[in-house]
Amino acid sequence: MILEERHRNFRAKVREFAEGEVAARASELDRSGEFPWDLVKRMAELQLTAVYVPQEYGGAGLDMLHYAIAVEEIGRVCGSTGIFLAAHSSLGVFPIYYAGNEEQKKKWLIPLAKGEKIGSFGLTEPDAGSDAAATKTTAKREGDNYVVSGAKRFITSGSVADVLIITATQDPSKGYHGISAFVVEKGTRGFSYGKDEEKLGLHGSITSELIFEDCLIPKGNLLGKEGDGFRIFMETLDGGRISIGALALGIAQGALDAAVEFAKTSKKSGKPMYKWQSTQSMIAEMATDIEAARLLVYQAAALKDEGKPYVKEAAMAKYYASTVGTKAANMAIDIHGMLGITDMYPVERFIRDEKLMEIGEGTSEIQKIVIARQVLGK
């Protein structure tokens, strides 16, 4: 897909920041597991925290394709910073942009979009993963408040977020029609955190457990109407898939870049690595897979920008980019030989980061179900 000049220029701008300020931090974030507060601040200054949100709501006023490019470029140098950006923009910002009323947008969307506040999305529960509608967290209306009780797990940026959108059911017997979405602010009484997870990769991204014990949430924090929760989170995840596809693409490109660099600078049995046909074969395979993934991701973003149906294409983009991304990240290690598993080279990080792209925001299996449903029309 041939990008317009405005998208190309935007990529150049994001790349300059990514290579200049983020890349050098990636290995350290992976080792320390610290959250990159400073990079979040820089992304806010550069208007990257809500690329696709209109300027009147504090965003950059650009489109989904710009946003996908931003996530790709950040993810290319640092998966942890990339997943922060994707989760904040698609899961923290979007539900309020999509379903919030004017008052809610003024109160929460603007500071989130400007990056003054960090957003997060509490959907997954210990027993509600792929089956997201099986939420056990409950919300009971009491006067001007909802009383929320329950627990959420695997919540990206959960314990560092200022504003969280959570789902809870008012009536489990109604299934997904009983689910509503609420905004919860950090520090609300009855809202606390369990442990942050230790993970295979994405060590610089915080993954939290959220605990709600008779947590009082004002009725003005309800997004949309009661029972709108399912519609809101499905729409959120549809768009979120584009960002995870973009991140999978970026991480895969980062792995390819590392493999290319290694092939150009090392020798195997006395001959430059890149001159070996087996190296060329792997590089070609990775590059072709990644380019195909890029087309799918950009296509899904462009369709959403044009207001056309994009659910199938977004699921395909996420499924394909994460599948070939893991394969490419695996090959990138192989090109390094035994040095690829040591801390002499950053290459083993890519597959550890990339693997989550096959799981988060809908596993590959769920994506296949979404795609099949669309293709079969049933």
Added chain:
Amino acid sequence: MSLFTINSAQKLIRSEVSKFTSTEVETVASDIERDCRIPSDILQKISQMGLFGLTIPEDYEGSGLDVTSLCIALEELAKSCASLAMTVAVNNCLVNYPLIRYGSAEIKEEYLKKIANGSIGAYAPLSDIDVSGKECVLEAVGDIKYISNRYHVVLNGTFADFFIIPVKSDQGISLFLINKGAQGMNPYGVATMGLRSAGITGLEFKHGELKPDMCLVSGESGQQAIQSVLDYAHIGFSAVALGLMQASLEASVKYAKERKQFGRPIAEFPMVQEMLAEMKIEVEKSRLLLYEAANRFDADEEYRMIARIACLTSCEGAVKIGLKAIQIHGGYGYIKDYPVERYFRDAKSVQLLGKAPTDMRLQIAKEMLL
């Protein structure tokens, strides 16, 4: 009927090692991973069970068992802790084997007996990839050589009492034995993706002394010797990978039966069943290849080609299965509360400490094209 019959000694070793891992290793496997260290009492027990000297002849106070027995022991160990299995694999395949095959009578007498009584040896695989551009420098003073070189990956490095080092020169490759703490030898820390407790270090030599009586093999036969050692090690690495595969599969079956989504165990969904089936196929395929290779070695038949195929298949399979096990576990597979992410990292590490898959394929092809 199975293609392979397991004799009573082999049955015994499986039950002994499995009993040991279930009582002493499984309970501390996550501590071992967190601390990046195998506790010394576990290493001591491994030694007391005769596992470090498993393939050392009884004349040298070893256990005198065959390679099939070694594979069984490694497979069982790797199911609980691949780092521990790797330590035993390296000692038997990359240390004992070259000592037995190429060591002088004096070296055998001294070092094999040491291992049989609790010493651990290290091996520094020679990579054909050159990243530094610096060549290994050898200086000769009389009949003593001095080496200046860097080995980025030394297996069993932190545990070892002595090291087997391949040294490349114009005359070919030699294998030297060097005692721990020898002059000019500086170990340095290396962090690895997996096998984080297997004692992997880097080793730098600055004018390190190579004594002529500590040379196992040199000159033209050196290259061939190293290849023989590596071919033999393929069997051991393959067994470690097989244990990891088995662990990934068992964890996945258990999780799929327990985890409920959409009102039923996820094991009832065809997409999950397909993944489990593919995993099982990989395990069985690898097991047949591995024990075929081990049997051929024990029967003194040509085994090298099948060992390479076994190693390639089981290492690739272990990586693939490791990733699938994470997938089946979903979010839980990605966190350290469950062991499957470790199985994957360990599998990828075993694979590349052996031989990169492309190189292994080329070697298999070359053998046919000779």
